[in-house]
Amino acid sequence: MKTIEEFLSDLCSLDIKLWVEENRLRCNAPQGALTPVIKAELAERKEEILAFIRKNNVTFSSHNQPIRPVPRTENLPLSFAQQRLWFIDQLQPGSNFYNLPAAFDLQGSLNVVALEKTLNEIVRRHEVLRTTFASQQGQPVQVIHPTLTLNLPVINLQELPQVEREAEVQKLLSTEASQCFKLAEIPLLRCTLLQLAQEEYVVMFTMHHIISDGWSMGILIQEVAALYEAFSQNQASPLPELPIQYADFAIWQRQWLQREVLENLLTYWKKQLGGNLPVLQLPTDYARPPIQSFRGQRKSFALSTDLTEALKTLSRHENATLFMTLLAGFKTLLHRYSNQEDILVGSPIANRNWQEIEKLIGFFVNTFAKLRGFNARRNGMNTS
Known part of the structure; x- marks a missing residue:
């Protein structure tokens, strides 16, 4: 079974938010993200999740305060x-x-x-x-x-x-x-x-x-x-x-992410992303340039209707979302090309799990980093 950190990390990558309200565990998730398997694991590990949140002082109490208009009389911080x-x-x-x-x-x-x-x-x-x-x-x-x-x-x-x-x-x-x-x-x-x-x-x-x-x-x-x-x-x-x-x-976010809440989150992510992170080594025609150029390109293609339906069926059978299935396939492809067993992939998430901001134009999106080893099954861990 995954550790509590790994389980919560996976939920975060799916844009599933958890918080404690009046000593009760609350959840908010995009449509289709809460598969039957995830729901069952949430129920099974409810007390463990509550203990983790309390231990790390991530109570999210202010996180659930409504976002209210503030005066425009002072300097306004950025998000x-x-x-x-x-x-x-x-x-x-x-x-x-x-x-x-x-x-x-x-x-x-x-x-x-x-x-x-x-x-x-x-x-x-x-x-x-x-x-x-x-x-x-x-x-x-x-x-x-x-x-x-x-x-x-x-x-x-x-x-x-x-x-x-x-x-x-x-x-x-x-x-x-x-x-x-x-x-x-x-x-x-x-x-x-x-x-x-x-x-x-x-x-x-x-x-x-x-x-x-x-x-x-x-x-x-x-x-x-x-x-x-x-x-x-x-x-x-x-x-x-x-x-x-x-x-x-932006002001509401600043008021929430401060002091111990901010410190605990920073400590967690420094631990997750610390050390020598793997660099993807694809067998390209030319060596990776010493200075990043940002001259990337995009390749678009469409999957057939039959293949799309087959992927959806596979996802339902495995109690996964279509995103999880496609991400696993993408990581497998990178593994086959690079022969690396540790691959770091960033996934953008909408980050709009609050009703007040659903209708706002603005910069809310965030990128969530996931690192999984392909040799992890030998240790009894899920590689997805």
């Missing part, structure tokens, strides 16, 4: 995730490593005025889209600008032949994605509309990661759809006002 990106930007200013580009096809008659109004309403709703980051006495602070008006430039490509038009779209997308942001200068998002034909458009969005993440892109699309439909018909916004903003979350 821990934002501070991480701000620090990287200080080391490597002017980079585009953390640009989040996206492009969406639009078909049909487009009301450009309504679309521009839609974008500005979203900027008004979400303070983080009007936020820049300044340094005061060496420490970063959030600067929330009271207003920001975006202009939506339109680039007309209708006159180009189709082949040239497609090439120009790809060129513009690449150029837009590579343009750098300055964290101290507003805005930290850009929007451009490409018109390809009378009723065919591409809208480009680029935001810096310090104000957004993948989940936020989904919120952006949902709000654009709802607001554009209303504004194109001269109707009022159908969206309710947001009860809190990202800065409120």
Whole structure:
């Protein structure tokens, strides 16, 4: 059986949150993450989990206090995730490593005025889209600008032949994605509309990661759809006002992660990630460069319907999520190529297990590191 640390580590990688409330163990998990096997182990090891949390003083009591609006009268700190990106930007200013580009096809008659109004309403709703980051006495602070008006430039490509038009779209997308942001200068998002034909458009969005993440892109699309439909018909916004903003979350997080709670978490992760961590040694054509270049690429492919259903069936049979099955397959592939028995893999998690922040645009995502040895079965441990 896994140790309690390993079991809780696995739960964390699945974005499953545990906390103690009035001496009772509480749980919050994404849909489908709590398999029957995990539920059974949680029930079986409930007292052990409670003892571990109490021993390490991770009571999470303040963690479960509601996130409330705070006055904007004093300097506003960054969230821990934002501070991480701000620090990287200080080391490597002017980079585009953390640009989040996206492009969406639009078909049909487009009301450009309504679309521009839609974008500005979203900027008004979400303070983080009007936020820049300044340094005061060496420490970063959030600067929330009271207003920001975006202009939506339109680039007309209708006159180009189709082949040239497609090439120009790809060129513009690449150029837009590579343009750098300055964290101290507003805005930290850009929007451009490409018109390809009378009723065919591409809208480009680029935001810096310090104000957004993948989940936020989904919120952006949902709000654009709802607001554009209303504004194109001269109707009022159908969206309710947001009860809190990202800065409120950042302050709440700072108030929770401090003193003994923070020290215990840091001690745990220093132990988990300390020592000589393995470096993946893939048999590539060229040696690993001494200086990291960040010139990575992405390879996309689709699994067939039959294979996807077979993987889902296997996952259900093994009482695992589809993510766990695919991650195990990925690690096995790396093992076969590298012949290494210890492989460290980072998995991004949404980190939005609080209802108050589900509708917020902002930087919440986190990366969870997992290290498992392929020789661990000999010690009676699960390698997944």
